[in-house]
Amino acid sequence: MQSKKAPAAKPAQRVIKKYPNRRLYDTDTSTYITLAEVKHLVMDSEPFVVRDAKTNEDLTRSILLQIILEEEAGGAPMFSEVALANIIRFYGHSAxxxxxxxxxxxxxxxxxxxxxxxxxxxxxxxxxxxxxxxxxxxxxxxxxxxxxxxxxxxxxxxxxxxxxxxxxxx
Structure with a gap:
């Protein structure tokens, strides 16, 4: 009797590895991807995590902030200088x-x-x-x-x- 192997279940969260050369590797597709492609994952509400390839440290927030920085630098920014300054003022504040x-x-x-x-x-x-x-x-x-x-x-x-x-x- 032959046993049929069930296909491997897709992980609930896509894992992207960040290498020291700043390249991002999508373990789901086994390809290197760009920050623009990570932005597409965000836009498609695709759950993912970015991990340092050596230390396994979670770098997701850092990558998301990098995407925001690029968006703010190009075209029409979402945040005014006043808004950004006010946000910065809350760091280290009790609130x-x-x-x-x-x-x-x-x-x-x-x-x-x-x-x-x-x-x-x-x-x-x-x-x-x-x-x-x-x-x-x-x-x-x-x-x-x-x-x-x-x-x-x-x-x-x-x-x-x-x-x-x-x-x-x-």
Whole structure:
């Protein structure tokens, strides 16, 4: 009786090895890849980890920051100098841990809103879409204004709770 070998299960997370020569090796495809290709993995929501080939140290954050740096350097940057300076000021500050979580939750909320809009737009006719696009700037400004106001309100509530925990008032 012949036994059939089941195909090897694909790992849940793609492993990319970074070599000292700065090259990235995708163990899933057994090929060297570029930073642009790593960006495509991010854009496709493909789970991956970047590991140092010698030490096995997790370098994923470093590679993601490198992608952000390249994106910021080319074309239209997402972050203004003021925003970047404000982010830098939180390093070493007592609110550093809180700020990371705060930013992460806000980016996730914005992503969720964007996904809902994309899902709803699938049922929109080309004529309706053209009309919507002509109103986009005021609509987006209003939506972002509401979002920022909700975000500020959430931040104020958390700040009140933090101060209250230490018996302080604003």
């Amino acid at each position: 550093q841990g809180f700020m990371g979580t705060y930013l992460e939750k806000n980016v996730q909320a914005f992503t969720d809103i964007q996904a809902k809009l994309a899902e709803q737009s699938k049922t929109v006719s080309p004529e309706m879409w053209a009309q919507f696009m002509s109103m986009q700037n005021p609509l987006m400004a209003g939506m972002m204004g509401n979002y920022v106001e909700q975000s500020k309100s959430m931040f104020d509530k958390v700040q009140e709770q933090m101060l209250g925990a230490f018996g302080l008032k604003r």
